[in-house]
Amino acid sequence: MYNSVYLIGRLTTDPELASSKNGKKVMSINLAVQRSYKNSDGIYEADFIRCVLWEGIATRTAEFCHKGDLVGVRGQLRTSNYETEDGEKKFKIEVVVEKISFLSTSNSAEEEVKTTSKK
Numbered sequence: 822m823y824n825s826v827y828l829i830g831r832l833t834t835d836p837e838l839a840s841s842k843n844g845k846k847v848m849s850i851n852l853a854v855q856r857s858y859k860n861s862d863g864i865y866e867a868d869f870i871r872c873v874l875w876e877g878i879a880t881r882t883a884e885f886c887h888k889g890d891l892v893g894v895r896g897q898l899r900t901s902n903y904e905t906e907d908g909e910k911k912f913k914i915e916v917v918v919e920k921i922s923f924l925s926t927s928n929s930a931e932e933e934v935k936t937t938s939k940k
Contacts, residue, residue, distance in 0.1 A: 826916050828870060829893045829924065830854035838883040848879035849915075852894065871915040872896065878921055885923055893922040 830852030841847045853867040860866050872894055874882055886892065896918040903911050 824897045825895065826898055827893070827895050828852055828854050828872075828916065829891065830867075830870070832886055832888055832890050832892065833869065835888045836879075836883045836886050838879055846876050846879050848874045848883060850874065850882070852892070871913075872918050873899075873915055874918045874921065878918060882921055882923075891924040893924055894918045895920040 833851040833853050836848055836850055838846055838848050850872050852870045852872055854870055855865050855867050858865075882892075894916065896916040898914060899917050900912065900914045903913065905911060
């Protein structure tokens with residue numbers, strides 16, 4: 822079995838570093854990934870994909886990247902179910918990033934960061 826995802830897209834917001842309950846650094850980003858075809862109005866649409874970064878890879882991304890920067894990610898799809906406070910059941914899918922490449926950043930950084938630890 823194989824679970825691997827490769828995406829190239831633009832950050833929809835500035836990355837913000839946070840800490841998990843056990844003190845590990847974590848970050849969620851949304852990537853706008855342009856589709857390879859135009860819609861009936863002649864416009865390229867995009868998919869917005871949630872990605873989660875941990876520890877060193879999250880720290881470096883927060884340091885070098887900003888809204889609109891082009892990045893490439895490699896990771897694995899993860900799914901989960903949860904229930905809202907209203908009792909509504911929700912399903913979530915996200916990419917847990919293992920590697921990120923800074924393809925164009927406002928800091929002109931040509932960096933490639935590999936994760937050194939998992940959650």
